[in-house]
Amino acid sequence: MSYEFGFRVRRIDHVGVAVTDLDAALEDYRERFGGRCVHREVNEEQGVEEAMVAWPEGSTQLQLLAPLRPDSPIGRFLDKRGPGLQQMAMTVDDVDAACESLRAQGLELLFPEPKRGTADSRINFVHPRDAGGVLLELVEPAAE
Template identity: 45%
Template sequence: MLLRIDHVGIACENLEEKIAFYRAAFGVTVVSQEVNEEQGVKEAMLHVADGEGGGSYIQLLEPTGPDTPVGKFLAKRGEGLHHVAYGVTDVTKAMAAMGGAGVRLVDEHPRHGAMGTSIAFLHPKDVGGVLTELVESPAPRPEQTKLKNG
């Protein structure tokens, strides 16, 4: 079911400072920055590498306020690893499979994620204490397929 580790989400106090650090330290490229009002975060996706199943990223998350999920996470735990996200072919089917295996779903339906993805979260208590995200990437655009295929 899992295609790859899509991204690792890292909670931070200041998005711009963390972007600058990751660029300088690791030479990564910012491929997307957006505000996700529904989730209460400013986020940046930093490209790490491409592989057989697609790209892998670091996702930096700055809360838009203290009462958001990431804001509460920072208040309780400080900056650091927030979640691990796995790429899947079909997030709805992956949710059904995980629910059928007894894993509690945080989301009842897929929701909008960064870069046009469909996402859903699994309850950390059922996944070894790790908040886990399932990510379905949008279908490749014709120009992306052409570039990959030559």
């Protein structure tokens, strides 16, 4: 199937929130909002420990991101802006096609090639200046 932009966005995948204490944030989202942790991992390459929080009746998840070190992207984000909304992610069928199409439109992507993301997904990011001030993550889920 062809798409007008060369790729298809399937849905909003998750919203990323930078936190200083992952365990405390997980407890807050469980106690206050009824969310449950459905996945947790450390991504050394990106310098982050992350957890995905979900609710029974929704498909979009909340990604809590805590830095492994101060010089990681999340560490720098927290130092500059403090805890809070860090990015929005969209599920795409083919992250390579999405990157190619967006670059052809003149948009800046953060990585020359997609990287490994949560649960072995493939990801890249659109620079906020090209996405209305939002750090926009493109997520191609791992093959099942």
